[in-house]
Amino acid sequence: MGHLILSGVSKSFGSAEVIKPTDLEIVDGEFTVFVGPSGCGKSTMLRMIAGLEEITSGTIEIDGKVVNNLAPVKRGISMVFQSYALYPHMSVYENIAFPLRVAREKQPEVDRLVNRAAEVLKLTDRLKHRPGELSGGQRQRVAIGRAIVREPSVFLFDEPLSNLDAALRAEMRVELSRLHSKLGNTMIYVTHDQIEAMTMADKIVVLRDGRIEQVGSPLELYHKPNNRFVAGFIGNPNMNFLPVTCKSADPEGVRVTFADGSEAVVAVDCGDARPGDKLELGIRPDALRIGGDDAAGLKLVPEVVERLGNQTVIYAIAPDGTPLCVVGDGFAEVRPGQQVAASFAPADAHLFGKDGAAFARNFDLSRLDRLA
Ligand SMILES: Nc1ncnc2c1ncn2[C@@H]1O[C@H](COP(=O)(O)OP(=O)(O)OP(=O)(O)O)[C@@H](O)[C@H]1O
Ligand SMILES: [Mg+2]
Numbered sequence: 001m002g003h004l005i006l007s008g009v010s011k012s013f014g015s016a017e018v019i020k021p022t023d024l025e026i027v028d029g030e031f032t033v034f035v036g037p038s039g040c041g042k043s044t045m046l047r048m049i050a051g052l053e054e055i056t057s058g059t060i061e062i063d064g065k066v067v068n069n070l071a072p073v074k075r076g077i078s079m080v081f082q083s084y085a086l087y088p089h090m091s092v093y094e095n096i097a098f099p100l101r102v103a104r105e106k107q108p109e110v111d112r113l114v115n116r117a118a119e120v121l122k123l124t125d126r127l128k129h130r131p132g133e134l135s136g137g138q139r140q141r142v143a144i145g146r147a148i149v150r151e152p153s154v155f156l157f158d159e160p161l162s163n164l165d166a167a168l169r170a171e172m173r174v175e176l177s178r179l180h181s182k183l184g185n186t187m188i189y190v191t192h193d194q195i196e197a198m199t200m201a202d203k204i205v206v207l208r209d210g211r212i213e214q215v216g217s218p219l220e221l222y223h224k225p226n227n228r229f230v231a232g233f234i235g236n237p238n239m240n241f242l243p244v245t246c247k248s249a250d251p252e253g254v255r256v257t258f259a260d261g262s263e264a265v266v267a268v269d270c271g272d273a274r275p276g277d278k279l280e281l282g283i284r285p286d287a288l289r290i291g292g293d294d295a296a297g298l299k300l301v302p303e304v305v306e307r308l309g310n311q312t313v314i315y316a317i318a319p320d321g322t323p324l325c326v327v328g329d330g331f332a333e334v335r336p337g338q339q340v341a342a343s344f345a346p347a348d349a350h351l352f353g354k355d356g357a358a359f360a361r362n363f364d365l366s367r368l369d370r371l372a
């Protein structure tokens with residue numbers, strides 16, 4: 001079990017409303033990731049769910065029961081923080097067993113639960129060691145083990161991997177995904193790393209300034225962002241944005257003019273766009289093609305060219321001075337300072353109007369269902 005419903009949940013510190021009234025449902029067994037820039041309210045949301053922070057209004061329901069006034073230990077929740085605070089003088093075994101000792105669990109049961117956690121987390125041969133004798137990733141796994149043994153219905157993680165180096169983070173990411181498929185618990189994971197969000201989540205919740213911007217599967221958010229903020233946040237390297245003017249609009253697409261007078265078509269539902277409207281075009285770095293026969297499009301001047309072997313990352317400047325990133329293949333014919341033309345398919349571009357709202361794309365999400 002582990003079904004969460006947040007209804008109208010808000011949080012104020014004094015006069016500052018850091019979480020605006022929020023509705024959110026997390027179904028049993030789902031791996032949900034809260035992602036967003038620093039200070040957007042991710043930890044506060046998690047702490048309210050855990051019961052470590054009182055909510056200002058609304059209700060939080062876990063498995064059909066309102067838990068607003070329930071103490072953290074009674075909520076069936078385990079939380080793992082960024083700083084994993086192990087007891088240095090205790091063995092790995094005792095660190096993992098700690099919550100069971102507090103709950104005065106009988107030794108055979110402690111043994112069973114600790115050994116199971118150690119097995120899942122590949123710590124069996126480390127149980128007699130002290131935390132000081134472990135690598136960063138192993139220590140993080142001990143902290144997770146301590147959370148697992150309580151057999152919670154919901155796991156909460158607040159940036160648990162941010163203290164680790166890049167290689168270990170990537171390794172732990174895979175291990176956490178594996179752990180989730182093994183245990184099947186509901187997991188809520190906070191990060192500001194959009195790659196962690198994309199790779200681990202069943203469902204991503206994008207937060208900004210205490211408000212939910214969009215909720216959806218990783219690929220839904222990637223292909224159909226609701227607005228410019230989500231479009232710019234999800235995807236690496238980030239989406240490029242260029243100011244454009246609407247030239248003509250019809251239901252199959254919008255023809256736009258760039259600052260230098262060149263034109264392109266964007267395959268989106270034109271909505272209420274009118275000729276002359278100032279809009280913003282979004283195009284992902286890997287959707288831009290350098291050169292080729294259809295290279296009538298954007299004239300770019302590369303400034304920095306990074307050759308990674310399998311791909312080339314090009315940081316360039318558009319004629320109006322907008323910086324653009326292009327990801328080409330490993331043999332892309334580009335040199336710093338030498339102008340190239342870049343083009344894109346109408347179906348690959350995004351268009352944003354007033355307040356950054358996205359025009360509906362003609363992108364068939366059911367194509368992605370087969371991948372689920
Ligand atoms: N105890 C508190 N008193 C006053 N303001 C607070 C308190 N805790 C958090 N805030 C404010 O609430 C907002 C959200 O903070 P929160 O810690 O939830 O952000 P976050 O998304 O987790 O950020 P980060 O990625 O930096 O951890 C911030 O503006 C923060 O300053
Ligand atoms: Mg935080």
